[in-house]
Amino acid sequence: MVQMITADGERVENAEYDKLVADLTDEDLRGFYRDMVLVRRVDNEGTALQRQGQLGLWAPVLGQEATQIGTGRATHPNDYIFPTYREHGVAFTRGVPPETLLGMFRGVSHGGWDPTENNFHTYTIVIGSQTLHAVGYAMGVQRDGNVGTGDPDRDTAVMAFFGDGASSQGDVNEALVFSASYNAPVLFICQNNQWAISEPSTRQTRIPLYRRGEGFGIPGVRVDGNDVLAMYAVTKASLDHVRSGAGPLLIEAFTYRMGAHTTADDPTKYRSSAEVDAWSRRDPIDRFRKYLVNNGTADEAFLTSVDDEADQLAARVRAACIGMPDPDPSTMFDHAYANPHPLVDEERAWLAEYNASFTDASVAGGE
C-alpha cells in the first residue's frame, strides 16, 4: 500500500512517488488541508440539514476527504470525471459550488449542474453504471486524437469513481473489459470504504480490490486513501500514464466511511464501534494537520483562518439550501425529450388546467 504520511503525521520516503510531489509548494500543501477541512464542514452541514428536514437524504463523505481531494487536485481541467453520488470532495476541487450538490438531495433536481462546465459529470445513483459511460467517453477522446500527443493542453484522461460494493456489478466488470480491449484512457478509482451499506468488502471480493483489474489486463495499485499526499502522487502518475495512451489503470483508495452510508442508514446494526474508533485514529485531516504543523508549513493563524473560512462556507451552504425554492410543477415536463413531444405537451397542458381549476390557491400552488 502506498503511503507517504503515516497516521501520526510522519513523512515516509517513497522512491517511486516522491518525485511527483517534489514541485508542490507549501502553498499547495496548505491548499490540500484547506480543501479537506472545507469539504468536511460542508459534509457535516449536509448531515445537519437532513436532520432538520431540509434535505430528503444526504450521503456523507466523512473520512474519505483525502482520497477525494488527492485525486481531484491531481486532475487537469480537460480531464473528465464520472462520479458516483458521494464525490462531494472531488466536485469541490472541480469548482462545482457545494450548495449546488444539495439540490439532488433536497429533491429539487436530478443533477443541478452543467457537467460540461467543469468536466464533472452528474451524480449516478445506479451502482456502477457510470463506469461504462467513462469508458465510452474515453473512447471518444481517443477518436478525437486527444491521447498521447505529448501536448499537455490537449491530452485528456477520464476518471471513473466507484465503490467496493460496485466492484461486484456486471457493468463495472464490463467497463474493465471494454477499457482494456480498446486501451481507453480511463483511470478507475475504487474507493474502498470497507462497506456497501451493511455488507463488508469481503462480501464483494476475496482478493484485494486493486488486483481486480489484473484478469482484465489492467494494472492496479493500492493507496492509503487517508493520505492526501499519496493519493495525489499516485493519481498524478496514473493520469500521466493514461493520458500518454498507455491504457487504463485502477487505483484502490483504501479508506473508511466514518459516518453512516446515508442519513437513512443505521450502521450500529452491522459494525462495531471498535472498528470505527480504530479508523478514526487514522483520520485524514488530523494526520495532515500534524504533518504540516510539525514541519512548520502551517501555523496557528493559518489553521484558524481555515476554520473561519469553513464556518463562512457552511453558513453560505445552509442559507442557499434553505432558500432553494421548490421548482414550478410545469418544469418537470421540460426536459423529458430534447424535441417537442405531443403526449408530454398534452399532459403539461392538462396539469396546468387541472391546477388552475382549484380555487384554493394553496392547493394549486402545491404548498
Next chain:
Amino acid sequence: MEKLPIAKAINAGLRKALEDDPKVLLMGEDIGPLGGVFRVTEGLQKDFGEDRVIDTPLAESGIVGTAIGLAVRGYRPVVEIQFDAFIFPAYDQIVTQLAKLHNRTAGTVKTPVVIRVPYGGGIGSPEHHSESPEALFAHVAGLRLISPSNSNDAYWMIQQAIQDDDPVMIFEPKRRYWQKGEVDFQNSPGDKHRAHIVRPGTDLTLAAYGPLVTTALSAAEAAQEEGKNIEVIDLRSLSPIDFETLAESVNRTGHLVIAHEAPTFVGLGAEIAARITERCFFSLEAPVLRVGGFHLPYPPSRLEEHYLPDLDRMLDAVDRSLAY
C-alpha cells in the same frame, strides 16, 4: 387477529415460509444483520442462519441469475430487490431466462423464484427510488405479478407466491410499509390472483392496486359526502388480472376509473380499459378513464405530489366519468 404494519406482515409471512419448507431461501443486498433497508427481513438471518438468509454481493443480475440456478436445483429462492429501479441490471435474467425456462424445457424445469420489489413513490427519495415498473414485467409472459395493499394480503400473498411453481414478482407498496392492518393468521383470503371488492358501491367502479388502494378508499369516502356511491376494487394481482370481478362490477355500475402511479401511457390501465370495453361495451355509460403518472422520468421528490395521483385526481376522474 393482530394489527401489524405491512412490512412486519411480510416479515411474518417470510418467517412462516422459512419454517414450513427447508427449501425456501432468502437472497438480497443488506437483508442479513441490517434486515434490509426497510427492515422487512429483520431478525430472519439471526434465526435461520446465513445459508438460508443470504446477504449477496451488490449485483442484481447475479442475484436473480443464481436464484434461477438454485430453483433449477430444487430450492425456492425469495429475492429482494432493494428499490424498484435497481431491478434493471437484473432485467435480462428475469425476462430472457426466468420467465422462459419452463417453456423452453417443455415443462420439465420449474423456476419457483419470488422477486420482492418495494415500489412506488411518495417517500421523498432521490432518483430511482420511487418508480412503478410493473407494466414492463406484466408484458412478459411466464411471470406472475401481485401487489398486496394491506397487511393481511401481505402476510398471505408472500407465502402463496413462494408456494407457486411459477416465478412470481411481488410489488410491495413501500410508502405503505408502516401502515397497520389486521392480520388473520388462520384464514387465508384465498386465490392470490383474485381481485377483492374492498368497498361495495353502486355508482362507479374505482380500481386500484398497491399503494393507491388506500387513496382510492379515501376518495370513495370523500365522494360519499357528495352522495356518490363508489365501489373500490383492489386488483391484488397484476398478471393475471381478474377481469371477471372487474367486469361483474362494471356491469353493475356502468363506470370504471382505474388508478395507478405508473405513467398512463402503455400502463396497466390501458390494458384494463381495452379489455373492459370489449366485455362491458353495452353496460358502460362512459369511457373507461385512467388516473396515473405522466409520461416523464419520475420527478425530483419536491414535485412528486404533482406527479402522483392523489385523492383529488381520482375524484376529478370520478366526476368526469359520471358527467357522461
